[in-house]
Amino acid sequence: MSRKDEWEKYRASLSFSGRHPKSDLKMLENYFLKAKEPTGAYMGDPIPLVYRLWLAQDPSEAGWEAVYSSFMQLSLRSAKASLCESRSIFFEEAASGRYNGVDGAPLGFFSGQEERLFRFFCSRQLSDGTPLFGDYDVWGFRTYMELILWLNGDANANPFILYRYMMDFWFSSLESERYIKDCMTQVAIRKYMKDYFATVKRIAAEKASPVEGAVEYACEFARRIEGLTLKEPFAKLWASA
Structure with a gap:
């Protein structure tokens, strides 16, 4: 070409x-x-x-x-x-x-x-x-919506969505007072974060997804978050997902 x-x-x-x-x-x-x-x-x-x-x-x-x-x-x-x-x-x-x-x-x-x-x-x-x-610590509810679509292999997903490569930044944001405040005050963020956590848990447990890289992503995410002492609201959302 x-x-x-x-x-x-x-x-x-x-x-x-x-x-x-x-x-x-x-x-x-x-x-x-x-x-x-x-x-x-x-x-x-x-x-x-x-x-x-x-x-x-x-x-x-x-x-x-x-x-x-x-x-x-x-x-x-x-x-x-x-x-x-x-x-x-x-x-x-x-x-x-x-x-x-x-x-x-x-x-x-x-x-x-x-x-x-x-x-x-x-x-x-x-x-x-x-x-x-x-740095980056702005994770709105759409972040989790897009990641859920990608993890599930949805036909409407962007397979190269930037957030899938930003796991390190997400974990760093767990110490951000600004992001903790956002999560505590915004219902939509908590709802979609919990749905995202549930999706990650399911894929990590089943070790099955139609999407290349999704199983590895879910397993790595689950391994890392399980090794942390989480602050609220993250601890409750992960435990209940």
């Missing part, structure tokens, strides 16, 4: 997102096809780092490292602005259930590269020590 033909897959996701005007799509197409840098006056880098990696001419590890090295030449202010936009793309697109391949929707915003991009961001930092991905 020519690179021009391959671009259609990327264009489909970018267009479906609705976040980019035609001028942005043309700029990203030129970067993808020719490694052509944008011209004009911009505040910072007009191509967020996550796009620079995803659309890179050389998608190898060495190619991505070269992109990252170039990114690190930006001023700290410009680099942080780029990361802010990259995180927005991760959580508004890669973590969205609408990229489920149904009714013309793309299958995964990053077409299966979600985990690789996420792991890359988690393993790098800026010159001042700021992690590229940063």
Whole structure:
């Protein structure tokens, strides 16, 4: 497949997102096809780092490292602005259930590269020590809805939903006072968290799921949570699921 033909897959996701005007799509197409840098006056880098990696001419590890090295030449202010936009793309697109391949929707915003991009961001930092991905402790009820769909192999699930790769972040959030407060005060979060816990328990016990990776995910999650002394409301929700 020519690179021009391959671009259609990327264009489909970018267009479906609705976040980019035609001028942005043309700029990203030129970067993808020719490694052509944008011209004009911009505040910072007009191509967020996550796009620079995803659309890179050389998608190898060495190619991505070269992109990252170039990114690190930006001023700290410009680099942080780029990361802010990259995180927005991760959580508004890669973590969205609408990229489920149904009714013309793309299958995964990053077409299966979600985990690789996420792991890359988690393993790098800026010159001042700021992690590229940063912390995360905002787990709304839709997080659990999307994970339940994925674990059960539902036809409406996004198989590359970002949250499936974020188990470490979820466990870290158990110590977040903000998230504990959210869980204590929001009924919908507790309801869907309990349903999610029940799904994890069932799959871990049966060791069966139609979805690749779901059994391993459920078993690892169950192993980790059983080894903790949980705070409320997590302890009661896990015990009663």
